[in-house]
């Protein structure tokens with residue numbers, strides 16, 4: 001566990017910070033002494049949260065499926081906060097319901113955000129994380145390992161991302177550590 005002294009001033013980038021698990025994580029990290037960089041598409045929501053959190057928190061409007069917006073976001077983290085020490089890859093979509101051809105476009109949207117989006121953010125921040133001996137945390141889903149009747153659409157992207165994240169933890173992680181977290185489906189806000 002990180003002590004307050006170890007956390008003080010460290011910079012944590014949290015994707016999908018306006019709601020749910022991302023918002024709760026941002027609040028907890030701010031209380032622990034981290035300086036949060038909140039990333040999402042809804043700029044007004046993360047700006048309001050950054051204003052409330054204080055402690056050097058900044059809001060960065062970006063889409064994890066838009067590489068140019070992420071490159072700009074990484075530049076802001078470096079310029080305004082000195083670089084990322086922690087990355088929480090949390091942004092994503094959770095589709096509920098049956099796996100059918102009617103959801104074809106939604107399945108692709110989910111892969112773009114949950115799987116490729118997390119890879120995109122890791123790519124643009126990896127040098128900063130390595131510089132600071134940083135930590136990488138990836139959100140997946142318990143549905144990847146334990147299929148349930150309500151979550152068949154989430155299984156392919158989360159299964160793929162869990163497998164990849166475990167490999168990344170061993171092979172491409174920053175010096176300090178990397179982990180994945182797999183919440184069970186529940187209401188988060």
Ligand SMILES: NC(=O)c1ccc[n+]([C@@H]2O[C@H](COP(=O)([O-])OP(=O)(O)OC[C@H]3O[C@@H](n4cnc5c(N)ncnc54)[C@H](OP(=O)(O)O)[C@@H]3O)[C@@H](O)[C@H]2O)c1
Nearest residue numbers: 016019020021040041042063064091092141184185186188
């Ligand atoms: N809650 C659960 O039961 C559960 C279970 C298993 C896994 N998970 C996973 O845990 C993560 C968080 O879940 P949650 O329940 O807290 O969800 P949530 O409240 O819907 O939050 C997800 C956040 O991701 C952001 N986001 C979505 N697409 C994005 C994109 N393309 N670019 C940037 N930000 C994006 C959204 O903000 P904007 O719309 O403003 O961009 C949203 O605030 C997700 O990856 C989800 O798949 C959740």
